[in-house]
Amino acid sequence: MGTVILLALTGLGLAALYFLVASGLSLVFGLADVLNFAHGLFLGVGAYGTWWAAGNLPGAGPDGFGFVLAVAFGVAAGTLVAILVELVLIRPLYSRTIEQVLVTVGLSLAGVALLQATWGADARPFPRPGWTRQVTGILGAQVPNGGLLLIIAAVLVLGAILAFLRWTRYGLVIRAGVENREMVTALGIDVRKAFTLVFAIGGAAAALAGALGGVYFGTVSPGQGGSLLIFAFIVVVIGGMGSVVGSAYAAVVVGLVQQFVNYYGTSGLGDICVVGLLAVVLLLRPQGIAGKVATA
Amino acid sequence: MEPILTVEELSVRISGLHILQGVSFTVAPTGVTVLLGRNGVGKTTTLRAIVGLTPPAGEVRGTIRMGAQSLLARPTHRLVRGGLGYVPEDRCVFAGLTVAENLRLAERRGSTPAYDKVFALFPELDRRGRQRAGSLSGGQQQMLAIGRVLLNDNRLLLVDEPTKGLAPKVVTEVAEVLERVAESVPVLLVEQNLAVVRRLARDAVVLAAGKVAWTGDAHELLLETALTKSLLGVGSAEAAAPSARSELASPAVARKDKL
Numbered sequence: 001m002g003t004v005i006l007l008a009l010t011g012l013g014l015a016a017l018y019f020l021v022a023s024g025l026s027l028v029f030g031l032a033d034v035l036n037f038a039h040g041l042f043l044g045v046g047a048y049g050t051w052w053a054a055g056n057l058p059g060a061g062p063d064g065f066g067f068v069l070a071v072a073f074g075v076a077a078g079t080l081v082a083i084l085v086e087l088v089l090i091r092p093l094y095s096r097t098i099e100q101v102l103v104t105v106g107l108s109l110a111g112v113a114l115l116q117a118t119w120g121a122d123a124r125p126f127p128r129p130g131w132t133r134q135v136t137g138i139l140g141a142q143v144p145n146g147g148l149l150l151i152i153a154a155v156l157v158l159g160a161i162l163a164f165l166r167w168t169r170y171g172l173v174i175r176a177g178v179e180n181r182e183m184v185t186a187l188g189i190d191v192r193k194a195f196t197l198v199f200a201i202g203g204a205a206a207a208l209a210g211a212l213g214g215v216y217f218g219t220v221s222p223g224q225g226g227s228l229l230i231f232a233f234i235v236v237v238i239g240g241m242g243s244v245v246g247s248a249y250a251a252v253v254v255g256l257v258q259q260f261v262n263y264y265g266t267s268g269l270g271d272i273c274v275v276g277l278l279a280v281v282l283l284l285r286p287q288g289i290a291g292k293v294a295t296a
Numbered sequence: 297m298e299p300i301l302t303v304e305e306l307s308v309r310i311s312g313l314h315i316l317q318g319v320s321f322t323v324a325p326t327g328v329t330v331l332l333g334r335n336g337v338g339k340t341t342t343l344r345a346i347v348g349l350t351p352p353a354g355e356v357r358g359t360i361r362m363g364a365q366s367l368l369a370r371p372t373h374r375l376v377r378g379g380l381g382y383v384p385e386d387r388c389v390f391a392g393l394t395v396a397e398n399l400r401l402a403e404r405r406g407s408t409p410a411y412d413k414v415f416a417l418f419p420e421l422d423r424r425g426r427q428r429a430g431s432l433s434g435g436q437q438q439m440l441a442i443g444r445v446l447l448n449d450n451r452l453l454l455v456d457e458p459t460k461g462l463a464p465k466v467v468t469e470v471a472e473v474l475e476r477v478a479e480s481v482p483v484l485l486v487e488q489n490l491a492v493v494r495r496l497a498r499d500a501v502v503l504a505a506g507k508v509a510w511t512g513d514a515h516e517l518l519l520e521t522a523l524t525k526s527l528l529g530v531g532s533a534e535a536a537a538p539s540a541r542s543e544l545a546s547p548a549v550a551r552k553d554k555l
Contacts (some may be wrong), residue, residue: 097354176390176401182349183388187402187444188376 005141007259013216016154020209021232022239022247023161024082026201030178030242033097034090037104039206039232040225041085041111042078046207047220048115049072054081054127062127070127071211085190086196109228115222123221126214134216137160146216150186153212154248156159157211161244170197170217178242191192231258238281239288246290253277273286298363300325300452301346302481306358308338308345315341318358319505325453326495328474328483330514333503334529339486340385342503343454346484348372349380362452377404379451383458385486387441391430395421395440398429404442412445417473435466442473453483459492471495490530494518502527 025039053060053073063284089107093099132149135142166169173194177184186189206225213228214220235254239246254274260269281288299322308316316338323329332340349372350356360367367375376382390398399421403409415422418439424432429440438458445453445548458474459467471492474483478496487493493500493514500514509527510517517523524530 172393172397172401176393176397179390179392180388183384183390184401185372186347186349186376186382186384186388188373188404188448189401190371190373 001139003263005139006143007160007263008256009138009141009143009151010147011256011259012252013090013150013255014259015251015253016147016150017209017213017216017228018231018235018254019154019248019285020150020157020205021115021228022235022251023157023244024198024205025229025232026236026242026244026247027161027174027178027198028202030175031191032090032094033181034094034100035097035104035197036090036202037101037229038107038111039202040229041108042082042206043173043210043213043225043228044111044115044222045081046074046076046078046210047214047224048210049077049207049209050214051124051126051220052246059062063129065119067129069129071208078201078210079204082199082206083196085203086199088290090091090199090266091192091195094192102173108229112222112226119222121222123219126218126220128215128218129230132215135276138283145217146212146218149217149218150212151209157208158244158248161201161205164201165244168195175255177293221284231274237288238278240290243286243288246288249289274291297325298321300362301484302359302361303342303346304359306342306345306356306360308341308350308354308356310341310354311349316345319503319506319508321508321511323482323484324499326478327498328478328485329499329501330497331371331484331486331501331503332517332528333509334494334527337503338425338506339503339554340456341436343382343456343486344483347380348375349382349452362518369382379449381387381445381448381450381453381481383441383445383453383455385460387434387437389429389432389437389444391428393429394426395432396425398440398446399447402447407448407450409447410449411447412549414446417446417476418443435462435467436471438462438466438470439473442470442477446477450481453477453481455483456486457488458485459487459489467492490524490528 012212021043025036028034028036050070050073054062054070054178057073062072068180085107089103090100093103132146134145136145136148165175171183173184173189173191177191177194178184181191210225213224230256235247235250239250240253257273258270261273262268301323304320306316306319307314319342331342333339344350345356346360346367348367348370356368362380364536390401392403399414420436421440421443424436427438432440442458455474458470462470474485475496477483480537485496497514500512500517501508502510502517510523
């Protein structure tokens with residue numbers, strides 16, 4: 001029983017990480033039709049920004065408020081990069097899909113190379129509060145606190161995004177834009193501002209995933225964003241492109257399948273099962289679990 | 297009277313297809329001008345070009361002016377804020393949003409939304425504020441699509457096939473609303489239902505094969521049997537005798553026909 005609880009909660013921790021990356025990716029694709037392969041870069045910037053700030057930013061550090069400050073710096077850096085990417089590289093290329101893919105793929109490769117050139121290719125130990133290295137006993141299972149932190153963060157981010165989408169004017173614009181962007185424009189709304197906003201939200205969530213992923217894995221490396229992005233894309237497709245809640249459901253399914261199959265089957269089999277699940281969803285329900293509705 | 301809209305030599309190419317080939321016409325500053333033609337001649341393309349919604353792969357040439365202001369190459373949201381209201385074909389309400397949210401989305405910063413006017417025209421929208429727009433009937437969705445545009449002041453309304461797919465009773469209701477709307481703002485209407493055209497339109501522009509084939513008085517056009525048959529593909533019975541079609545038999549439309 002303890003093993004099942006442990007696998008379930010570590011699976012949910014992984015799901016939380018996937019959700020943080022996938023939620024922004026899904027909103028960006030749903031609203032702006034942009035397949036952003038550079039989304040992993042925002043995660044990398046968040047992770048390295050937090051790592052750098054913990055060691056260099058006055059007041060920041062690996063513990064207590066210092067760690068919160070370091071994470072805030074990492075998230076701010078990821079958000080800023082996301083906004084700049086949208087304004088400088090994506091905005092001139094809206095409705096030019098091939099060019100967008102080329103630019104974002106190129107940017108993701110260049111971003112990894114830049115991180116490698118600056119801080120080296122090897123994984124570096126991530127500064128994290130002492131309590132995140134400890135475990136908490138839940139129903140007989142000793143669950144790592146780092147995973148629990150990710151779950152709590154993902155639930156808070158999900159709640160914040162849903163509240164934003166439901167209760168704010170821009171949230172309304174984004175929900176409408178995910179359904180029919182052209183009609184939003186035809187009501188006199190400059191939808192491009194909403195594009196920038198979803199990039200900022202996505203960048204912030206991915207950067208937070210980078211910072212908390214560093215806590216979860218204990219290290220930070222230039223390729224981390226890219227490897228997580230593959231599963232985030234799978235989560236987005238299974239959940240429904242444009243749906244935040246769909247991404248949450250799909251992330252839970254993917255995280256749990258991976259964790260349980262990898263444990264009870266062969267290591268790596270979980271990843272194959274997730275790809276199989278993706279194929280099944282594409283065949284039986286191509287619009288994903290929730291379809292193209294932002295808050296469904 | 298100076299026209300509210302002037303279209304000159306408008307050409308639109310989309311994906312290699314030359315859909316509009318030098319279309320020129322004007323829209324009077326009052327009343328309803330109807331854009332007619334068989335399916336596929338470019339009526340919707342014309343409205344979309346005016347409101348700046350030609351697909352990015354498309355190419356638009358010519359001149360479009362609202363009053364003295366050139367509209368071409370200006371972004372759609374600016375045109376709409378400048379007083380160009382657009383009710384698209386197939387309604388295009390946001391199915392996942394409630395009726396109230398659909399209306400709230402159309403509110404513009406700096407102006408007071410005219411909810412009183414909209415709810416006076418469509419009391420149903422007030423009652424169904426919390427209902428998802430996707431669960432409304434076709435007629436209710438059409439009312440929402442028109443109501444959304446009427447929340448703001450407009451200098452010109454572009455309305456694309458508002459009665460398409462609607463029940464006869466609802467067609468009459470929509471026609472009545474458009475008639476009242478046209479008393480205060482000029483309308484460029486794309487419409488296939490000739491009873492509605494007869495009731496609402498003063499001027500007509502007929503497109504054929506991407507060009508203007510005829511312009512003039514709408515009622516004169518509908519009386520010209522040979523002309524309506526050749527341009528619109530309908531016979532005299534359909535053009536001149538509304539009772540021949542079920543939706544034309546509605547009391548309100550029939551009453552208008554007698555005038």
